[in-house]
Amino acid sequence: MASNVRVAVRVRPLSRKETDVQARNIISTGGNCINITNVKAEGQPEFGDHRERVKSFTFDYCYDNASDCIETTELASQELVYQDLGTEVLQAAFEGYNACMFAYGQTGTGKTYTMMGY
Ligand SMILES: Nc1ncnc2c1ncn2[C@@H]1O[C@H](COP(=O)(O)OP(=O)(O)OP(=O)(O)O)[C@@H](O)[C@H]1O
Numbered sequence: 001m002a003s004n005v006r007v008a009v010r011v012r013p014l015s016r017k018e019t020d021v022q023a024r025n026i027i028s029t030g031g032n033c034i035n036i037t038n039v040k041a042e043g044q045p046e047f048g049d050h051r052e053r054v055k056s057f058t059f060d061y062c063y064d065n066a067s068d069c070i071e072t073t074e075l076a077s078q079e080l081v082y083q084d085l086g087t088e089v090l091q092a093a094f095e096g097y098n099a100c101m102f103a104y105g106q107t108g109t110g111k112t113y114t115m116m117g118y
Contacts, residue, residue, distance in 0.1 A: 008061035008085055009034055010076065012110035029064040033057070061085065065110075078117040 011027050011034070026037045034057050041053040061084050063076035085101065092099040103111035 006060040006085065008063065008081070009057075009059045010063040010081065010110060010114055011066045012113070013066050015108065025066050027064075027066060029062050029067070032059055032062045034059065034062050078114075081114060082117075 011029065014023055014025060024039065026039055028035045028037075036055050036057070038053050038055070063081060065076050089099045089101045101115075103115050105111055
């Protein structure tokens with residue numbers, strides 16, 4: 001049976017401000033897994049092996065809009081996010097169940113974009 005709570009993460013592209021200061025994307029995704037590289041650990045032996053430098057987290061869904069890969073970007077469209085997450089919540093609401101969807105994250109991370117779209 002599917003869980004009553006689903007958690008998805010969406011990675012937005014680097015902003016203009018971030019590219020202006022030569023910020024690097026430290027996130028990579030694969031399936032429903034997200035990998036975060038600790039750039040401060042690069043070249044520092046005290047951080048140990050690869051596992052210490054890259055932390056992986058698993059979610060129910062993972063959407064990557066930061067990748068340069070056009071195919072991946074297309075896969076993480078508003079349409080897909082809506083199909084994966086929105087339709088079931090709406091269906092539950094129509095059936096009379098209490099349902100809630102919310103976006104959580106630091107300012108400028110893409111909550112409005114994901115919830116409202118264009
Ligand atoms: N998946 C995405 N693909 C392309 N651009 C995105 C994506 N997500 C966010 N952005 C862009 O990033 C910027 C910040 O996004 P947004 O305003 O949705 O953040 P927010 O989390 O709602 O911020 P705040 O908490 O300050 O209201 C916007 O310019 C938006 O167009």
